[in-house]
Amino acid sequence: MDVLITGAHGTVGTAITDHLGDDDRYNFTLLDVDDAPSPHETAVADVRAYDEIRPHFEGQDAVVHLALIPGTGGPDSRALGWNEPQADNLEGIHNVTEAAVDAGLDSIVFASSNHAVGMVEGRNAPDVYHDRGIVAGHDEPHRPDSRYGLTKSYGEDLGRLAAEAHEISFYGLRLGAIRDPAYDHPYGDAERGVDEGRWERGSDAYEEQVARMKGLWQSRRDLAHMVACCLDDESVEWDHFYGVSGNERRWLDDLEHARETIGYEPQDDGEQWDGPPA
Template sequence: MATQNVLVTGPYGEAGEAILNHLLDKEQYEFTFLNRSDHPDYETHVADIADYEAIRPAFDGQDAVIHLAAQSDAGAEFEEVVEPNVIGTYNVLKAMEDAGVETLIFASSQRVMGLYEEDHAPDLYEEDYPSEFDPFRLTHETLPKPDGYYGATKVFGENICRVHARRDGAPEQVYSLRISSVRTEEYDHPYGDAERGVDRGEEHKVDEDEVWDQSQTGSWERGSEEYQEMVDRLKASWTSQRDFAHMLECCLKDDSVTYDTFYAVSGNAARWFGIEHAKGVLGYEPQDDASEWDSPPADATE
């Protein structure tokens, strides 16, 4: 099997860590990293994706691009997202066209469907959440309803990617992945968000009575109402690193898609996103299901 040359933009965030941990050592891929800042452990083409001339050389000789770079704050203002998410995505597509790179995996987000969660949460996080869909599942054909400027830029990204995929030239294949909750290795489990809040609290105690300002740190105690809310949500939206890496491989191996949209989420019983389309088209078979967890890893509570 020929080696695929794969450029990854924004490789050092939570989603990119899945590549570093699960795909980097595989012989069938040769990865190149493009990031706006350097990394001590990985050779990096340092450039801002909003600067076309600066990023353009990184695309030469590539077979595929995994475009993760973005301003990913769901509550960001428009001024914060327009350059990295709108101009940056256009620049990636233009660079691919100029360099003749055939395959793009575009990191969209579950936030393009964010208003569905806003309208139905927290009951949405229950496995038996009642709805006319029985069970409640959003599909790739469901109307997008972003919940902020970040989600709106991802809808834009999906659509401009579709435009380029339908044109003559590169890219010829585009996979828009609506990524759910990928976490760093330390918190890569369904209790990850809840345990991260506990860890933040322990790091920000302000007196000997162990009192801290939760509003400033986003922290809580284990067993609290806030803790359980984080568990419930992540049990529905968790995307394990190995499942996300598997989804990327499914896209890199596929030769059938011109443009399509898929939900990147683990096989959680309480998920509100459908993965049947990804299974049928890409052969996606997630290994993880958050419902199989009834407590955090032992080392998280020691």
């Protein structure tokens, strides 16, 4: 299967190639705004420029759209107006979807986000990190917590239009917390805060980050497995799945749906960790 990955050099893209790069089922082409050493075919292009990216969709079977315009989040992301990076991100989502449809790809795997339903967390934190009774199930409607979350909601809805009007399969992955290899564990955000001098290990702020990540974490290998499940699937027209590991206290809770629909079987659980790696 020939698979194009946009934003391929980022945290999520490298999780895919680290764990699936040697899998003979997939022939990856990596697309990003900057070049980087890779054993895979690479393309330098900007998803905001349709004419730049369109040729790279020829001959592909699927696209995994991860590219994100810097500046999409930030402290003002709950404001109602659009800033330029967020508007550019919407354009990128549109361009990738249009190119996939125009080139006749079989499927789109879209990096959505937990922020598409993030108001569940925003209205219930910190209880949501400890009380398993507060969940966003598979049927939770869009409840974006920011303009960033709105861009992800838009991407999911555009994907539904592409699926139903143009017969291209769409998989929206509402990703939880995927981190670079050094912090790929449920203590990762807390430890990074220690490394950056934002709090001390064992402080209340540290422990709250641990509690949050034990529900929201998706290990790099589980993320890659979920992407593979989507690429291998032949049953879905349009659907979304929460990108979390098999965490006992997860508040994004559609694991049974993901298991039954695409065969997602995560290997990791944040509750199995009682401290950061030595």
